[in-house]
Amino acid sequence: MLDLNTKKIKKNAYRVTKVRGETASRVRVPGGLLTAELLPLIQNIAETFGNGRIHLTTRQGFEIPGIKYTDMDAVNALLQPIIDKLEINQEIPGKGYTSAGTRNISACIGSNTCPFATYNTTNFAQKMEKEIFPNDLHFKVAFTGCANDCIKTRMHDFGIIGMTEPQYEKERCMGCQACVKACKKKSVDALSVENYRIVRNTEKCVGCGECVINCPTRAWTRSPVTYYRLVIMGRTGKRNPRLAEDFLVWATEDAIIKIIKNTYGFVNNYIDREAPGGKEHIGYIIDRTGFEEYKKWAMEGVELDPRTIVKGPVYWSGIHYDGK
Amino acid sequence: MGYQTTAEKINAIFSDLSKDYLIYAPKRFVGDGTFTYIDTIRYGEITDLAEIEFAEKSNYSFKEVLLPISETLFYFTENEMKEADAPKKGAIVFLRSCDLHGLKRMDTIYLENGGVDTYYKRLRDHTKFILMGCENSFENCFCVSMGTQTSEDYDAYLKVDGDNVLVDSRWDYLDAALAGATQAPVIADSVTANDTVVTIPETVPQTLFDDPFWEEYGNRCIACGRCNFVCPTCTCFTMQDIFYTDNGKAGERRRVWASCHVDGYTDMAGGHAFRNDKGQRMRFKVLHKVNDYKRRFGTHMCIGCGRCDDVCPEYISFANCINRLNTLVNDTVKEEN
Incomplete structure (x- = not known):
């Protein structure tokens, strides 16, 4: 007799799958960089409690399918050393990934390896992880080293594109x-x-x-200071998929962190409480409130470098399948 | 005369010297490199021994002190011209043995190859050279193959050894400044072997100039010229006549570094360029370094610092090219016999 609270399961980074009785564990890897020693731990979970297969997610995590709902506590125990090593902000130790709304912060390979990258994308992604996790609001953030945008930041709520002057x-x-x-x-x-x-x-x-x-x-x-282009509110989806547009150009790290944190306050205030699953993309909220209202919230207390250009009003294009 | 002294004493001497000299040495430029968070070691002015990068090979050579990347030769307006002033101060240059041999190649080209280049000479005459020793060979060095691992042509040798500084002086000024210091025999550190060993063919038959051997380099080289720009023996320049944008009646003539690998090097009036193929550019450079120059001046031009191999973004090895060329020459000679 399986009696589950699916809402809680989802917030614990388990998926309610199409297979009755089976879930899938999502292992987030902030910045997409891990040490090889963690792979056998993931392998062990898949072979012990899953179906032996691992899906590489588009957000740079591992999804381990074929896990029995009844094994979630045991899997959480095996996840703990991975969570510790990845320095995930975790509310309750031993309980696995304790939030799932804000998605894994992805990053291109960055200046550790890539000759084009203007900054260490992994480091900034991990720093952002510390700032915004754990959180259940639906935010997608990605970091890319240069304007080539290999991580596709323009399909995220917040895309951070490196710039050197x-x-x-x-x-x-x-x-x-x-x-x-x-x-x-x-x-x-x-x-x-x-x-x-x-x-x-x-x-x-x-x-x-x-x-x-x-x-x-x-x-x-290169300039001693790294600058960033902050692009906002790109999205995929059924209604109006669109690329993110420039918000700040030649912005600094501090300004970007502050703006993203401010946005949580904006979303908390304006989110549609009746939205299915309590989940609403930020972009649709901004579509409703208007850009200037969002900008007011986002820029609260943000200190800008004199070089920073703030765009506005920002308009998005994309394809409208909803007839609006 | 050899001396044992302290960094403090040397820095005091530097301070005194700075009235008459600018002191140039390889130093670390943090984050200055091609890629993010990569430093370069290149020449810059110093005032303190601690600024000198002794532990690594410099990415660029000292040549920019005597042959600036961009140098205004004279200014002109309508019917008059004025030669650019020489620097008010002389220069002191810290460099390694191979580079001191590179200095000889520069002297040969600018002082002994027909006319004397006055712009070079006026810098050269007021420059002192301080040798930096090499305790170990660096990656890609092949000075031993080129016979440049030691040099006696220095004004002073200087080594920082813990709290002590060892100096071998051949400069009256330094001898006077170090009069109170402990005298001790000082011998410059030098290497006796490199990992890279290069064997140079005695002569390269002209029949090999069009050999398919060079085609591979034509496909690999991107004509960026980095190998030339880091080379202490590449001394080519070109001219730029500038008419000031606010006043087209006045302007200046500059000379700037040029590279036989970079597009434009062989451009002539009318637009014809006679060495468009990058493989032929490689052939021209390689044979100038280890064949043509020797026939004319008696020594190889290349001094084996290996900076060209350090810098090439396409991983073309000049050293390996010479060794491959040597094999090719030997095979060709065998066939002909």
Whole structure:
């Protein structure tokens, strides 16, 4: 006789699956980086309590299917060393992943490995994890190292895209134009030549760092401060899938953390309490309140770098299947 | 004369010297590299021994002190011109043995290859060179193969040894400044072997200039010129005439580094370029470093610092190219016999 509270199960990062009596455990990996020693622990859960298979989720976690609902406590016990090692903010030790609304914070491979990345995406993702977890509100946050956006931040509620402000030391430039060619062919064509020296169009520059990467003499270098483009309210789904739009450009880490934390307050205030499962995408809430109301909440107490450009009003496009 | 002294004493001497000299040494530029959070070691002004990066090979050579990346030669307006002033101060340069051999190659090109280059000479005449020893070979070094692992052509040798600083001075000024210091025999650290060993063919037959051997490099090289720019013996430059944008009647002529790998190097009036193939650019560079230069000046141009191998983003190894070329030459000679 199985008597389950499915709402509680879901908040504990277990899925109510199509197979009667069976659940699936979702193992979040903030920033998508783990040490190899954790893999045998995941393997053990799958082989002991699951059906021996593991699904790699799109949000950089592991989903272990075929687990009996009756084994959830035993699985939670086996999850504990993984949760400890991943430094997950956990409300009650031993109880598994104790929230599931805010999704795993994903990150591209970032500057640990990728030559294009402008910052350590894993570190920022893990820092954000500490700030916003555990939380049951439906938030999707992703970090990507450069404007290539390999993690698809533009399909998230919050996408953080790294930017460097290229620094030009003209005395180290001999005018080989490697930067100009790279910017034209691989980026936004923001560089031009005047008297054999390079002029950067600061309006166009997306801070990708191609000029820095391609400069053979260190005439171009990175700014000591990393900046970010914060794109907001991208989404998939049935009604109105759309790409996230720019909110802040040349923003700092502190401003981004503050804005995302502020957004939890906004959602708590305006969420539709009657929404199915108590779950509503932030973007639909903003569609209802209007962007300016959201901006008022989001920017509360945010200190901006003088370089930061705040966009507004922000309009989203996308496809409207709902006829609105 | 050899001395044992302290960093404090050397820094005091630096302070005194700074009235007449700018002191250049390899130093760490944090986060200055091609990729995020990567440092570069390159030349910059220092005032304190602690700023010098002794533990690693510099990514760029000292040559930018004597041959600035961009140097204004003169200013012009309508009917007049004025030569750019020389720096008011001389220079002191910290460098390793291989680079001191590189200095000889620069001298050969700029002072002994026909006319004397006055812009080079006026810097060179007021520069002192301080040797940094090598306790161990760095990655990709092949100085022993090139015979550049030791050098006597220094004004001073300096080694930081814990709290002590060992100096071998061949400079009157330093001898006077260190008069009270403990005298001790000081011999420069140098290596006797490298992991990379290079065997250079005695002569390269002209028939190999168009050999398919070079085609592979044509496919791999991206013509970025990094190998040239980090090389202490690449001394090519080109000219840029600038007309000031606010006043087209005045301007300046600059000379800037040039690279035989980068597009534009062989461009001529009318737009013709005669070495478009990157494999042929590689052939030109390699044979200049280890063949042509020697025929003209008696020593190889390459000094075996290996910076070109350190920097190539396409992992083209100059050292391995020479060894492969040597095999090719030997095979070709055998076939002909």
